[in-house]
Amino acid sequence: xxxxxxxxxxxxxxxxxxxxxxxxxxxxxxxxxxxxxxxxxxxxxxxxxxxxxxxxxxxxxxxxxxxxxxxxxxxxxxxxxxxxxxxxxxxxxxxxxxxxxxxxxxxxxxxxxxxxxxxxxxxxxxxxxxxxxxxxxxxxxxxxxxxxxxxxxxxxxxxxxxxxxxxxxxxxxxxxxxxxxxxxxxxxxxxxxxxxxxxxxxxxxxxxxx
Numbered sequence: 001x002x003x004x005x006x007x008x009x010x011x012x013x014x015x016x017x018x019x020x021x022x023x024x025x026x027x028x029x030x031x032x033x034x035x036x037x038x039x040x041x042x043x044x045x046x047x048x049x050x051x052x053x054x055x056x057x058x059x060x061x062x063x064x065x066x067x068x069x070x071x072x073x074x075x076x077x078x079x080x081x082x083x084x085x086x087x088x089x090x091x092x093x094x095x096x097x098x099x100x101x102x103x104x105x106x107x108x109x110x111x112x113x114x115x116x117x118x119x120x121x122x123x124x125x126x127x128x129x130x131x132x133x134x135x136x137x138x139x140x141x142x143x144x145x146x147x148x149x150x151x152x153x154x155x156x157x158x159x160x161x162x163x164x165x166x167x168x169x170x171x172x173x174x175x176x177x178x179x180x181x182x183x184x185x186x187x188x189x190x191x192x193x194x195x196x197x198x199x200x201x202x203x204x205x206x207x208x209x210x
Contacts, residue, residue, distance in 0.1 A: 002120040005046055006032040007039050008054035017052055017082075020109045027116060036066045043070065043077065049120045050078040052112070056105050064090075064097035071098045071149065078119040078181070082107065086127060098149065100185075101125035122184030148189055148207065155182045157208045160199045 004021050006029060008014040018029045031046040033039040039051065055063060071077055080101030083089050094102060100119045103111065104127055115125040148156070151172075158168045165183075169176045187193060190201045202208040 002027045002050060002117065003030045003046070003048045004028065004116060005030055005039070005043065005048035005051045006054075007034075007036065007051060008032075009034060010054075013054050013056075017054065017112070020112050021052065021116065023109060024113045024117070027113065036063070036070065040066070040070045048077070050080065050116050052116065053079060053081045054105075055081050056084045064093050064099075067099065068097040068149070078122075080112075080115055080119055080125065082112075098185075103127050122181065122188075124188055148186065152182055152186050152189075153202075153207055155179065156186055156198060156202045159183075159195050160202065160208045 004027055006014050006017045006021065008017060011034075014032045014034070018032060021027045021029050030048050031042060033042060036053075039053075043051070053067075067079060067081075071079070077098070078100050079098060080103060081094065081099055082103050082105055084105050086102065086104050089102075091102065101115045101124070103115060103125070107115075107127065111127075118125045154172070155168060158171065163171070165176050165179045169179045172179075183195075183198075186198055190198055192198045192201055199208070
């Protein structure tokens, strides 16, 4: 079962998104929040796999900073944001803040549900219109030092030391599930497909030392 948390300023939007999520028997809503401050307080206790955030009415620059801070202080969340217009946001900044999914408010129920499932499995989901606006592979991978969070660099260093998922989880006091999320994010950002490749790229970029 994929655990989902819904964040939206409007109670009506929160209820609507929660209803959409629960149309899929593999998804369950574990909680909701009216803003990012509430999310920051409750996410650690609820431990969702995916957080669905409606930003239709809140696109200040500080939003991305808050989302990044929440992830660094808690654990890597599979965050999807829903925005009014894809051309109204800085996609590169959004991705650097740890966002794994970006959808327009015009998205259908099936698109939202499919995005939640995909992100729960460590994928990055972008609406086709967003892909046209930005070459994600070039933008994100060009500067992996900036893309990786401090925690991800820490995990990468442990990979370089030869530690397995269980050992990393124990050392960082997190679950193996969370370690897998970190690894998926690292692989995607460094454009690699194995632990060995990730370590090699990390060393070449000066992220870690062996």
